[in-house]
Amino acid sequence: MSGPAESEAPEYRAARLHRALAEDPRTSELGVQVSVDGDDIRLTGTVSSESCKEELGQVLHEWEPGATVHNDVRVVEADEPGEAEVIR
Amino acid sequence: MIRVAAVGDVHLGEDAGGRLRPALDHLPEHADVLLLAGDLTRHGTPAEARVVAEEFRDVGVPVFTVLGNHDYHDDAVPEVGQILENAGIHVLEGDTAVVPVNGLTLGVAGVKGFGGGFAGKCGSAFGEPEMKAFVGHTVEIADKLRSALDSLDCDAKVALTHYAPVPETLAGEPPEIFPFLGAYQLGEAIDASGTRLALHGHAHLGSEKGETPGGVPVRNVAQPVIRKAFSVYCLEPDG
Numbered sequence: 522m523s524g525p526a527e528s529e530a531p532e533y534r535a536a537r538l539h540r541a542l543a544e545d546p547r548t549s550e551l552g553v554q555v556s557v558d559g560d561d562i563r564l565t566g567t568v569s570s571e572s573c574k575e576e577l578g579q580v581l582h583e584w585e586p587g588a589t590v591h592n593d594v595r596v597v598e599a600d601e602p603g604e605a606e607v608i609r
Numbered sequence: 610m611i612r613v614a615a616v617g618d619v620h621l622g623e624d625a626g627g628r629l630r631p632a633l634d635h636l637p638e639h640a641d642v643l644l645l646a647g648d649l650t651r652h653g654t655p656a657e658a659r660v661v662a663e664e665f666r667d668v669g670v671p672v673f674t675v676l677g678n679h680d681y682h683d684d685a686v687p688e689v690g691q692i693l694e695n696a697g698i699h700v701l702e703g704d705t706a707v708v709p710v711n712g713l714t715l716g717v718a719g720v721k722g723f724g725g726g727f728a729g730k731c732g733s734a735f736g737e738p739e740m741k742a743f744v745g746h747t748v749e750i751a752d753k754l755r756s757a758l759d760s761l762d763c764d765a766k767v768a769l770t771h772y773a774p775v776p777e778t779l780a781g782e783p784p785e786i787f788p789f790l791g792a793y794q795l796g797e798a799i800d801a802s803g804t805r806l807a808l809h810g811h812a813h814l815g816s817e818k819g820e821t822p823g824g825v826p827v828r829n830v831a832q833p834v835i836r837k838a839f840s841v842y843c844l845e846p847d848g
Binding site: 549552566568569570573595597598599601602603605606608609 | 612614619620621622624625628629631632635639640651679682805806813814826828832833835836837838839840841842843844845
């Protein structure tokens with residue numbers, strides 16, 4: 522595991538963190554978007570539980586302990602459906 | 610009328626048991642059959658498959674599923690499939706099922722599908738062996754889907770995949786990753802076979818509704834897209 526190099530472009534940093542969240546077995550989230558702005562890292566997307574959302578923050582903190590993580594990821598709803606759609 | 614409930618990408622981890630069960634306990638009030646569009650697990654482990662098995666066991670209607678890329682991750686597909694089958698969750702991969710519903714028959718053909726992209730913006734089996742293998746996998750699976758759909762003799766056919774058969778239901782995802790989310794060959798197979806409805810998952814940021822070039826309704830039932838435990842689609846018989 523390596524932290525951000527001084528000269529690392531934000532695009533490469535975002536790509537590296539996106540891959541980390543996909544490939545780390547604790548998260549395995551391919552659909553979470555990562556955007557980087559200086560020391561601020563913002564996560565968006567949807568996960569299946571509150572614990573999955575918390576794990577994203579924990580893994581990211583290990584990679585970037587000095588960064589401020591804005592975890593805007595949504596936990597998916599699991600309610601009963603409303604009206605059915607009739608397929609014509 | 611045949612009522613089809615569907616959801617994909619539930620991504621149940623080992624600690625997720627019971628998350629969908631409150632809604633599933635009322636499933637027979639809503640639907641006659643439940644179709645699962647893959648990515649039932651987070652990592653494809655047998656332990657997670659056992660959680661899925663308990664979640665969808667004895668829901669009061671027949672349950673059919675395809676597997677998704679997450680369900681392949683732990684290289685335990687045979688064991689995962691057996692755990693699901695033992696719970697009455699039938700895994701389709703080039704297979705079909707015909708379900709009697711209210712005097713009618715619903716036919717379901719399922720495959721995982723794969724990527725490759727969509728017409729005019731897709732990969733070709735050319736160049737490096739890795740590229741030929743990638744596109745070859747897509748073509749092989751699409752051929753299996755076409756054969757399975759062709760073989761169905763029923764009142765209404767539904768195609769069930771994990772990967773998308775059209776780009777419309779990917780709207781919301783970055784266009785650059787569309788080739789990793791689906792393939793036009795799946796849509797071509799669906800259009801060639803008198804299919805009434807195509808269901809898929811995989812694209813969490815996508816959109817629910819689309820249509821094949823041949824006019825078959827396509828629905829992305831990934832749970833982050835439908836934002837509920839399952840969606841229900843009502844089919845009237847052909848003719």
